[in-house]
Amino acid sequence: MLVAVVAAVVSTALMLPAGSAQTAPERRTPTLGARAQAEQTLALAQRLLGAKSPAAARAQLGASRDLTMVLRDLWLQRGALSREDRATARLIGGRPTGKNSVECSLTCVHWNPSETSDDFAAKVISTMDRVQGIYRKAGYRTPKADGGRGGNDLPDIYLDDIGSEGLYGYCTSDQTNQVADDRYDVWAYCVLDNDYSSNEFPTNTPLENMHVTAAHEYFHAVQYAYDSAEDGWFLESLSAWVEDELYPKVDDNIQYLQTSPISDPARSLDDSEGIGIYGSWVWIRYLGEQFPKKKGALPAIVLQLFKAMDSSKGASHDRYSTQALTTVLRNRGGFAATFADFADANRRPSRAYSDGKLYPTAAPHSSVKLAAGKRSRDRVSLDHLTSKTARFTPGRGLGRQARLRIRVDLPQRSKGSVAVLTTYPTSGKVVRRLIRLDPKGDGSLSVPFATRDVKYAELTLVNASTSYRSCYQANTSFACSGRPVDQGLAASYVATAVR
Secondary structure (H helix, E strand, O other), rough: OOOOOOOOOOOOOOOOOOOOOOOOOOOOOOOOOOOOHHHHHHHHHHHHHOOOHHHHHHHHHHOOHHHHHHHHHHHHHHHHHHHHHHHHHHHHHOOOOOOOEEEEEEEEEEEEOOOOOHHHHHHHHHHHHHHHHHHHHHHOOOOOOOOHHHOOOOOEEEEOHHHHHOOOOEEOOOOOOOOOOOOOOOOOOOOEEEEOOOOOOOOOHHHHHHHHHHHHHHHHHHOOOOOOOOOOOHHHHHHHHHHHHHOOOHHHHHHHHHHOOOOOOOOOOOEEEEEEEHHHHHHHHHHHHHHHOOOEEEEEEHHHHHHOOOOOOOOOOOHHHHHHHHHHOOOOOOOHHHHHHHHOOOOOOOHHOOOHHHHOOOOOOOEEEEEEEEHHHEEEEHHHHHEEEEEEEEEOOEEEEEEEEEEEEEOOOOOOOEEEEEEEEEEOOEEEEOOOOOOEEHHHHHEEOOOOOOEEEEEEEOOOOOOOOOOOOOOOOHHHHOOOOOOOOOEEEEEEOOO
């Protein structure tokens, strides 16, 4: 669940030694970066936890950030802080105190009866049993044992008045031993608001807000049992996705689609900066609906992504986000083709997704009406993991034999170039065709274009590159904190209407 404040944009790049981003598993060190960046993360965490109300938080801070990811970054970067700041960071990441009631089932829920009603605590206990039960049956690990903190080794959930600070909930780790051998599987505990009062959270009911927050945040605790240092965009996309899987009638994550690959396809999918990090959940939804085989109640493909990013001892992969995706999709048509299908499907979400009627639709990048003999040409720039779409509407003089001829000149195919031409008829189903590209990225295709038969055709140009110069650098918000190789690539086309 998203922090209910708007926070300053801070790069979440984990400043680590450079390494190959192409084939090798992640290799990271526990001390993650320069003191200046760690101090910046500490200051942001203090501001998020110090706001006296959602309105005060919005007045202080700029672009939305999830406290879970801020505390994650702080935990990873703590080795770069001074001794005094490390002590402050431990206090910020510490468990709520003074909770003198606890009930354990699949998890342990802690609350203060003077601040939280037993009735609400009982609802949280029931919710956490359901959430943990679904995740367990779907094959996911239980969060790691925490050495008896909270009274035993079960995962701990604390109820606290964090709604007054503009927070729905968060999860973090207070594991103090240094991770070794580049392994980042750690225990975690979660904090949820103690009542989700409508005065603090006017959208949805208190119970609905508690449900989706529990599903979202506890999935972070599950993620940490695999790899707490995974790319932020990936962790948040997964958690924003799963809340709707468990509680589909709430539709809280629909709000994030206003800054998502559906509404902003020119923004790189793996960008971890800003509120768009949450909108990328629709990519996980797309995968789950395209590859619907279930493990328990959830799509099995998502569990395979977890296994591919697993950094625990004995894990065979330890891939970062786009590596994990490439690995899992290799035998399912390949990443580039799947990403291109996703970009094309996002042009018609109401037809492409089970609940797509609730989703926005972006305007095409360009739109032109083509009469007989007319030609349109354009040249666009594509960053990695983005797309742009041109729409062609048949004009006058285009009879039953009319055709639309498309010629594309894209970067070489090895850079992730894909082109999709989709025809929207006046009646019947849309017709989607891949334009076959030669190794240089050139290709052509001709499709029917009669005025009476075709509403319009759309050409979607795709840059599906997942190549990075090196990982673990400062001041980059992309996968593996790397520098994308294939940014701003030039792609051009010529479209001609022929009688």
